[in-house]
Amino acid sequence: xxxxxxxxSLDRRWVFLFLAVVCVITYIxxxxxxxxxxxxxxxxxxxxxxxxxxxxxxxxxxxxxxALAELHPMCYAVMEHCFRKNLKVIITALSxxxxxxxxxxxxxxxxxxxxxxxxxxxxYKGREIRNGIDYAFLGYKPYFQLxxxxxxxxxxxxxxxxxYGTPLDSLPMMQGVQNYDQVSCVIAIEAGNIADAWxxxxxxxxYFPLALGLTGVMGADYYPYLNSGQVFGLMAGLYGAAQxxxxxxxxxLAKDGMRIQVYAHLVIIxxxxxxxxxxFVSWYEKKRQGR
Amino acid sequence: MDFGTFLWTTFGAFLTLATFSFxxxxxxxxxxxxxxxxxxxxxxxVIILWHNALVPLLFQRLSDGDWYFxxxxxxxxxxxIPAILGAMMWTRFSRNYAWISRWPIGLYIxxxxxxxxxLEMANRVNKQLYASMDGVINWGNxxxxxxxxxxxxxxxxxxFAGAIAGLFYxxxxxxxxxxxxxxxxxxxxxxxxxxxxxxxxxxxxxxSLFINRIQELGLWGEAAFDASNPNHSGWFPAVFWxxxxxxxxYVAVELVRFARQKA
Numbered sequence: 185x186x187x188x189x190x191x192x193s194l195d196r197r198w199v200f201l202f203l204a205v206v207c208v209i210t211y212i213x214x215x216x217x218x219x220x221x222x223x224x225x226x227x228x229x230x231x232x233x234x235x236x237x238x239x240x241x242x243x244x245x246x247x248x249x250x251a252l253a254e255l256h257p258m259c260y261a262v263m264e265h266c267f268r269k270n271l272k273v274i275i276t277a278l279s280x281x282x283x284x285x286x287x288x289x290x291x292x293x294x295x296x297x298x299x300x301x302x303x304x305x306x307x308y309k310g311r312e313i314r315n316g317i318d319y320a321f322l323g324y325k326p327y328f329q330l331x332x333x334x335x336x337x338x339x340x341x342x343x344x345x346x347x348y349g350t351p352l353d354s355l356p357m358m359q360g361v362q363n364y365d366q367v368s369c370v371i372a373i374e375a376g377n378i379a380d381a382w383x384x385x386x387x388x389x390x391y392f393p394l395a396l397g398l399t400g401v402m403g404a405d406y407y408p409y410l411n412s413g414q415v416f417g418l419m420a421g422l423y424g425a426a427q428x429x430x431x432x433x434x435x436x437l438a439k440d441g442m443r444i445q446v447y448a449h450l451v452i453i454x455x456x457x458x459x460x461x462x463x464f465v466s467w468y469e470k471k472r473q474g475r
Numbered sequence: 476m477d478f479g480t481f482l483w484t485t486f487g488a489f490l491t492l493a494t495f496s497f498x499x500x501x502x503x504x505x506x507x508x509x510x511x512x513x514x515x516x517x518x519x520x521v522i523i524l525w526h527n528a529l530v531p532l533l534f535q536r537l538s539d540g541d542w543y544f545x546x547x548x549x550x551x552x553x554x555x556i557p558a559i560l561g562a563m564m565w566t567r568f569s570r571n572y573a574w575i576s577r578w579p580i581g582l583y584i585x586x587x588x589x590x591x592x593x594l595e596m597a598n599r600v601n602k603q604l605y606a607s608m609d610g611v612i613n614w615g616n617x618x619x620x621x622x623x624x625x626x627x628x629x630x631x632x633x634x635f636a637g638a639i640a641g642l643f644y645x646x647x648x649x650x651x652x653x654x655x656x657x658x659x660x661x662x663x664x665x666x667x668x669x670x671x672x673x674x675x676x677x678x679x680x681x682x683s684l685f686i687n688r689i690q691e692l693g694l695w696g697e698a699a700f701d702a703s704n705p706n707h708s709g710w711f712p713a714v715f716w717x718x719x720x721x722x723x724x725y726v727a728v729e730l731v732r733f734a735r736q737k738a
Contacts, residue, residue, distance in 0.1 A: 200498045207682075211689045248516075253687030254680060280520045283527070324527045333590065345531050380599070385590070388598030400680030404672040411634065412606030414598065421676060422683040441686040448682040 188469070191462030199455050206451050210444045217443045219430040224410055228371065228395045228417030229431040232262070235368050237270035240361065244372040244382065245289065246328070248281040251375035251399050257438035258397040258425035259289050259373050265432045267297045268308045272357050273319040274339070274367065278328040278378055283347060290321060303433040315348070316355035323347030329381045336390040338362050364392040369416075373397035379406065383414055397424065476698055477706045485714050488695045491688050492722060499729070533558055611635045637665035 232241065243263060247255045266273050277286040294313040301308050313319060322343040325331045334342040339361065340352050352358045360366065370392055372382040379396055387394040395417035398406055403420025410418050419428055422445060425438035476484075490511065493504035537549045537558065549555075560579040566572040611631050640662030643655065651659045699715035701707055 253684045384594045384598040400676040403676040
């Protein structure tokens with residue numbers, strides 16, 4: 185077996201080990217890489233940034249813990265931006281294992297917003313985020329298509345109470361809020377086909393401005409909806425989250441992870457090249473020998 | 476962070492490492508993690524469904540907020556209909572009465588299809604068709620636009636030509652020869668570029684999961700030695716080193732086994 189045959193039959197565990205070592209080293213060594221912001225992320229940030237205080241943003245946290253790594257940073261960045269701008273937020277979690285994570289995000293952001301901070305040169309005074317006044321967490325209901333359609337008529341149809349059992353009419357921020365007509369936009373952070381339902385059953389039926397936050401795997405499939413104007417913005421994967429963090433001047437886990445991401449990609453490209461060089465040289469050798 | 480929280484975080488770190496150990500080979504630690512995640516997910520889902528769906532949407536509406544056995548005097552007795560339909564689904568478990576479950580399933584599929592067909596057609600077919608063609612015939616899109624901008628006329632031409640060529644590739648009633656074959660070949664190139672973009676995003680997604688685990692393990696390691704934590708005690712690093720000793724022992728055992736196999 186020559187070197188090129190060995191390149192093709194390299195034990196995959198060496199690839200895993202090499203990748204892990206590179207990722208750990210780049211995690212330990214602290215340095216920044218520039219984040220290039222794309223238009224599709226900028227439009228989301230600009231939309232939220234130009235809303236007036238007390239306007240309502242609907243954030244759909246529709247993912248399970250297996251997508252937490254990519255979507256939680258996105259959710260944190262968008263939600264903190266909303267609360268810092270004194271916007272009201274309605275939150276749902278239409279993925280069955282999502283409510284716990286949504287609650288974790290709300291509590292973490294509430295802690296963060298308590299502190300004075302400066303973002304993009306603007307000083308934001310810390311304040312307390314209160315359930316029912318600054319946000320309403322509606323929780324989970326099954327059959328997301330019907331829930332999305334039902335909320336278009338009245339939030340109280342699928343959600344007679346919020347996640348904590350309080351009737352929606354008892355929540356101060358829900359007074360006079362009937363359906364999507366009172367909501368400025370829907371930011372749907374998605375890890376599955378609930379994104380399709382938001383496009384077809386939500387935006388397509390009730391015509392509200394919709395932006396998507398997606399896992400990397402889904403990213404390429406949803407660009408056609410950006411082109412058709414059905415969504416006004418799109419954040420895909422950890423890179424999308426890092427772009428939003430960059431725009432909001434609120435660096436978090438996504439921006440921190442991008443330097444590891446870059447070197448991990450270089451490692452993968454390196455192994456792809458090794459495999460391909462091995463394949464083509466072996467193929468050429470066999471052809472030359474007339475086999 | 477108190478010691479109880481640290482222990483749970485340590486358990487999370489252990490499960491992370493146990494799951495990654497599968498990359499080397501299948502082992503009991505991986506099995507523990509695998510079974511635990513399946514069991515916890517199922518248990519969590521059942522409780523969530525009970526408290527977020529069955530209780531508020533059915534039981535409370537039937538009981539008007541009273542005890543469940545007072546359903547008979549409910550002011551909304553029509554909620555019995557979905558309750559009975561739901562109960563009919565359980566007949567799936569009986570060989571003799573499974574046919575009863577076809578009624579609620581039929582009703583559900585009928586409603587779902589009725590809702591889905593017009594909305595899916597309008598939003599995922601018609602609007603996409605319109606968007607594919609609109610940009611090409613709108614000359615304004617070509618003026619003063621960045622070539623790489625997804626909404627520019629140049630991109631629209633590629634989208635339109637790519638869509639048509641892709642359709643040519645999947646038309647198998649005619650041999651892929653001559654001009655037809657060339658267009659089909661362009662179509663497969665476009666498809667491959669699309670798959671390549673998806674692959675790139677997929678790699679990013681998978682690496683992101685790994686990065687998150689590294690970040691979490693890093694935070695766990697920091698918490699073990701964080702002297703600024705008012706609840707910090709000698710138990711924190713002790714637990715950390717215990718886990719590390721366990722991993723080292725496992726790796727050592729595997730190395731010895733590997734060496735013996737080689738010998």
